[in-house]
Amino acid sequence: MAQDPVAALLFDGGCPDCGRRVIDLPDVLPEVGDDFDWDQRDYDGFRLFMLQELAARFPERRRWTPADVEVALVEVLAYALDQLSDGLDRAQAERYLESARRPESLRRLLLMVGYDIAGQTKRTQQGPFASLGAEQAATPLDAADRLRFDDWWLDHPEKMEQARLDGPRSIHDQHRMVTLEDFHLQLERHPLVLRAHAWERWDGSWSTVHVAVINWRRLDLDTPCDDFSDDIWLQTQSFHAERGVHLPERADDPNVRSILYPYLEAYRMVGQEVVLEEAVEVGIVMSLSIQVNSEYFQSEIRHAVERALGTGPGGFFAPGRLRFGEDLFASDLYELLMSLAGVDNICINRFKRLGDRFRDQAASGQIVLEGLEVAICDNDQAQPERGYFTLSLHGGRKG
16 A cells, blocks of 8 residues: 655754755656557457457467466456446436436436426326325325335336336426416316416506416305315315425415415416406306106106206316306206106206396397306305206106
């Protein structure tokens, strides 16, 4: 092992203050010429180069055989260099999306371009996360989830190749809210928003973007909500966490406006004012006569019709099903109710907007809506202003 040289102090002439330090330095190493071909990457190339070097250094030796110790050492070194070269190539390949072979490398490279394939797979409950419930799927990824996803990719290499193609393409997807279409498309991705409609208004000095939304329970934008379901709140948490957007605490009973505004502020253009507005809900009044098949009870037909026209999942007046300004047609109601088993015939006797100033449209079969108007019919006796319908059943079995 190389050591620092020892310095010696010499005092010439007997003067104690006139000493000099003398160091015996080793000879300077000779310069080594760089004649190595750095393009050599494999066993044959390394072996050939070292054998040529041996022949050049020992010209007096005319014959080399595989049994020679020098040749055996050359082959062992060439094998080791070939392994190191392959490892270097593999490590270098993991830096690029086109050549990465390890699942964790490909996943991280895709994440650098904003394509979280592992998070998307978990939220959609596909692949390794197919057995998760909705609550578990809404939670952010942890180390165990990433390891599970990487192992699944090793078993399904075709999924890796598909993600390798889809990741760069996602760069061209618009995530900012620039055009009016961007506003309603991006807002409808939020778990709380079922429908969104954006328009621009000139306020005298600049243009303001106004956005009306229909939220998941038709709540007033400024009414504090203390009964968020666990499922919808977990989805909202995951949505905001993925985008780094602030979310008010659930314990503070936030309203819909306070949840959506941070999202709008993060994705709108700089200097663009955005105003959230309420949808204009139009109550619908209907009176229907239904002919029940003789093989069915009137009570079960009544329940089926109430479900079909209700606000629950799959109901005709379910929140978000009808768009802003979408006209209401009696033909759609005929088609829906006539598809129910046990219904022989239907007659719509009354079909109008709520209010004495609006005419009955049973004859025309169309209620015209425009702008931010959305048809609603909750059929709640405690809130008749939100629309209602009456059923008159004929035929069938009593009970």
